[in-house]
């Protein structure tokens with residue numbers, strides 16, 4: 001019975017180069033927007049805890065249900081949302 005080492009399926013040849021599929025700039029941009037999104041989620045969780053979730057940061061008015069459905073991270077009512085902003089978590 002031979003007990004020689006058999007190469008496993010996970011072995012990668014030494015010196016093999018892995019090609020990046022996106023550039024450094026694209027990667028930075030993707031990480032930046034992921035960080036902003038994460039920040040918005042964390043703020044929403046804090047707001048849920050302290051009972052301020054769904055209320056405008058500026059005037060305290062309840063944000064409309066439809067708006068929260070469209071963007072659960074919305075932090076401002078229609079009146080106080082920066083114009084043209086599709087990403088309310090950018091503001092503050």
Ligand SMILES: [Zn+2]
Pocket residue numbers: 056057058059060061076077078079080
């Ligand atoms: Zn408001």
